Amino acid sequence: MDQFLVDRGELQVAGMPLRLLAARVGSTPFYAYSRQLLQARVAQLRAALPAAVKLHYAMKANPMPAVVGFMAGLVDGIDVASAGELAVALDAGADPAEISFAGPGKRDPELVQAVAAGVLVNVESMRELPVLARASQALGLPARVAVRVNPDFELKGSGMKMGGGPKQFGVDVELVPELLAFAAREGLAFEGFHLYAGSQNLKAESICEAQAKSYELALRLAEHAPSPVQFLNLGGGFGIPYFPGEQALDLAPIGANLQAICERATRELPQAHIVIELGRYLVGEAGVYVARITDRKVSRGQVYLVTDGGLHHHLSASGNFGQVVRKNYPVTLSPGLAGRALGVELESASVVGPLCTPLDLLADRMELPVAQEGDFAVVFQSGAYGASASPQRFLGHPVCTEVLV
Numbered sequence: 281m282d283q284f285l286v287d288r289g290e291l292q293v294a295g296m297p298l299r300l301l302a303a304r305v306g307s308t309p310f311y312a313y314s315r316q317l318l319q320a321r322v323a324q325l326r327a328a329l330p331a332a333v334k335l336h337y338a339m340k341a342n343p344m345p346a347v348v349g350f351m352a353g354l355v356d357g358i359d360v361a362s363a364g365e366l367a368v369a370l371d372a373g374a375d376p377a378e379i380s381f382a383g384p385g386k387r388d389p390e391l392v393q394a395v396a397a398g399v400l401v402n403v404e405s406m407r408e409l410p411v412l413a414r415a416s417q418a419l420g421l422p423a424r425v426a427v428r429v430n431p432d433f434e435l436k437g438s439g440m441k442m443g444g445g446p447k448q449f450g451v452d453v454e455l456v457p458e459l460l461a462f463a464a465r466e467g468l469a470f471e472g473f474h475l476y477a478g479s480q481n482l483k484a485e486s487i488c489e490a491q492a493k494s495y496e497l498a499l500r501l502a503e504h505a506p507s508p509v510q511f512l513n514l515g516g517g518f519g520i521p522y523f524p525g526e527q528a529l530d531l532a533p534i535g536a537n538l539q540a541i542c543e544r545a546t547r548e549l550p551q552a553h554i555v556i557e558l559g560r561y562l563v564g565e566a567g568v569y570v571a572r573i574t575d576r577k578v579s580r581g582q583v584y585l586v587t588d589g590g591l592h593h594h595l596s597a598s599g600n601f602g603q604v605v606r607k608n609y610p611v612t613l614s615p616g617l618a619g620r621a622l623g624v625e626l627e628s629a630s631v632v633g634p635l636c637t638p639l640d641l642l643a644d645r646m647e648l649p650v651a652q653e654g655d656f657a658v659v660f661q662s663g664a665y666g667a668s669a670s671p672q673r674f675l676g677h678p679v680c681t682e683v684l685v
């Protein structure tokens with residue numbers, strides 16, 4: 281992929297030939313994430329979006345502690361979805377005032393931990409309110425809350441829809457006035473609204489439409505709020521291209537749309553900070569997954585490059601993480617530690633893992649240079665929903681390593 285250079289047939293990661301990095305890591309398979317690419321991505325967003333928009337990192341996309349620590353220094357806040365993630369974010373040095381905690385089914389101890397840490401809780405159910413109120417009283421600290429709203433519209437063309445219609449996420453918009461009244465009675469510290477319509481979207485137009493509708497909805501709901509809106513999270517959903525024919529998201533119209541929203545907010549919700557929360561878009565393109573070819577098999581004319589990595593580390597590249605139709609992630613090969621160059625001609629080869637299931641497929645009949653045992657197979661676009669989103673214990677193979685370089 282364009283983010284990573286190839287020098288004389290060898291992939292470079294953070295200025296290092298892959299062989300050198302692999303020797304440094306010491307074992308395969310591994311994920312490598314590039315600081316330089318993470319930084320460049322945040323800079324690109326800052327340049328395209330209004331300065332007033334706060335940028336949050338949704339750390340479920342990549343919760344590696346070193347990545348969270350690095351991102352905490354670049355963005356304006358961290359979004360967590362469990363007390364486990366909250367602990368990582370706090371350890372990483374994220375400012376609790378700028379951490380928000382969303383997710384259905386928050387357990388009572390998680391809510392107590394959130395109040396004790398002083399983070400903002402995005403409330404997704406009536407039942408969270410009395411638990412938060414009790415924690416607030418017991419600890420003598422305010423329970424900072426925003427309401428996660430399940431809107432009455434969807435983010436069109438999303439890989440995953442997380443709002444609109446019946447959903448386990450958020451509180452249905454029609455119930456929000458009642459919830460706000462309850463929150464006020466319980467003495468909770470209301471701060472604003474959180475709207476999240478969907479994920480992995482490559483259509484700027486759909487994202488703009490969802491943001492505009494989210495703003496309108498928040499404006500209507502603000503009339504029922506016990507205090508001025510200070511926090512307005514308009515969601516994210518920015519996608520990255522994975523498959524042939526997909527185009528990178530055009531940020532220019534999104535920047536213009538957010539600029540218009542910010543200008544209105546200055547008049548209509550003067551105390552509100554506009555927030556967008558991104559996971560995959562911030563980290564997805566900054567990472568590669570590297571496995572070593574352990575066998576080259578030919579079965580009835582079809583070449584199989586068997587590797588030491590597979591779906592147990594990279595479920596999404598195998599096509600089993602929410603995809604409807606399996607397509608190949610971008611994959612390349614790079615010379616192994618023996619230093620022998622890859623063959624010049626291309627052949628059709630499938631890259632598979634060691635698991636005893638046909639689902640363990642990293643590349644299905646791709647045109648690749650002729651490779652041998654010891655060479656590396658590399659999956660691009662692997663910085664998000666990789667190691668932590670994969671069933672590492674399935675079949676008892678070794679877990680993978682992660683490095684930030």
Ligand SMILES: *Cc1c(COP(=O)(O)O)cnc(C)c1O
Nearest residue numbers: 338341476479480558559560561
């Ligand atoms: C998963 C999630 C995100 C991040 O989604 P990406 O597609 O990685 O950007 C952001 N916000 C919420 C509420 C989420 O659940």
